[in-house]
Amino acid sequence: MSELKKGPFWITNTLTRKKEEFVPQAPPHVGLYVCGPTVYSDVHLGNVRTFTTFDLLYRWLLHLGYKVRYVRNITDVGHLVGDIDEGEDKIAKRARLEQLEPMEIVQKYTNGFHAVMRQFNVLSPSIEPTATGHLIEQIDMVKRIIDHGYGYEANGSVYFDVPKFAEKHAYGELSGRKIDELMSNTRDTEGMDEKRSPLDFAIWKKADPIHLMKWPSPWGEGFPGWHLECSAMSTKYLGLTFDIHGGGMDLKFPHHECEIAQSIAADGQAPVRYWMHGNMLTVNGRKMAKSEGNGFTPEELVTGNHKLLERGYSPMTVRFFMLQCHYASTLDFSNAALQAAEKGLERLMKAVQTLNSAKASGNSNGAYTSALNVIEELAYGHMNDDLNTPRMIAVLFDGVTEINKAVDGGGVARGFNEAELGRWKKFYSEMVFDVLGLQQETATAGDDTAMDGLVKVFIQLRAEAKAKKDFAASDRLRDQLLALGIVLKDTKEGTTWERA
């Protein structure tokens, strides 16, 4: 099995649009870069999906034994609002609205972002660089682009010369665009622009006097262009060419396309070997986006305090909901789907709990060894096939049925010996907790000994009532406990309890 675990890992490279075997540049090291959030407002569930997707990738790479340097940036400057001529820094705009310092906004929403990531059990990256912390690197990159003839200054701003770049390089390769098609499809609102071509994009932008976030540069006071930070920081921490770059589908063009162009222009080599893009979370078939106003925050999700939500759902329910769909497919949000996921997750987690507290009966005929062999092989196969979590989870559920069949009400796993049971426990714990990143959300019966003892007193009272055939009394006890969130279950081996 150990060989199989390592077994070839295939991922869809959106650059070639094909599944390719993943082979790191310098095994066992893997360089992974993911575009992080712009911290000018709360993250919504769509953002969470992308970070969950790459969290899954990160976890799988770690599980396969790779040493991963995972860089996920915080964009705290530079993206413009609206069209370029009256462009305004999003963060600065928000700062004025809230009467705060720009860096206060950055701090506030960075904190919020981190809190959400913790809620959804998304692992921290190895490095989380900020754009403002890498001005020198960005300015330096602009210089290199100019030196190589692909950037030009105009009125204090510096633009990337796309047509010139396209003469020698494949601009549009990632997003499948052709330069002349782009030309003819340009929206014609440029007019008095400083750009030589409408396709050109700013790599350094002059700051107007009222602009709050600005830095000195060889071209005057300004701020870095939209796409530059990722190029500068990925180069700094992962090298000129690194293994995997991830992000949401919506960043493919122009953001990632521009990253490629910048890196090639500055340093002469393509920055990324494998591009991966996560698909969108939709609501009623439409992309969830801040600009659509159809997004909701994780807090609204948990409390259910939003018009799209019939009630609240836990973060793990949502994580599981997302994992039941392949990362490259759009996923449509709905209350019914969430409720289904909630039930499914409960079934899975209960089985894991049952498994973990089970004791082996000792009399094994090896059936559960071969069953696990099959499950393991399938699960690894599916994960290695472009992170096919829906199929992997389906396999997990096959095992859940086996577990439920084997473990009796007294917690004895019939037909298992110690070693077998240990293997099952290890496998399920690795897949469910380490790889899928799910966690137990409700306190378990054994967590609180006082509580457990208390409930057992009631169970004893009820057993006495039952023995006297006083079912009215026994049912009343059960109902009253249920009202407090305690569920009693009568089994052949006695009564057990759990939280609802």
Next chain:
RNA sequence: GGUCGCGUGGCCGAGUGGCUAGGCACAGCUCUGCAAAAGCUGCUACUGCGGUUCGAAUCCGCACGCGACCUCCA
């Protein structure tokens, strides 16, 4: 308008040209004083029309419907 993608059973959602995805819901049964849980059984779909093929949900074409990107967006 251009580029790309999608259209699967009551719902969500996988899918390799031929062999049961899975989850949820629903129905019946077993267990049970009743219930809950669990197990068993049933529910067999692939937008439409052509084509390729011994055979297509899976390949090709056309039509219809939907979406993403083309502007900040995960």
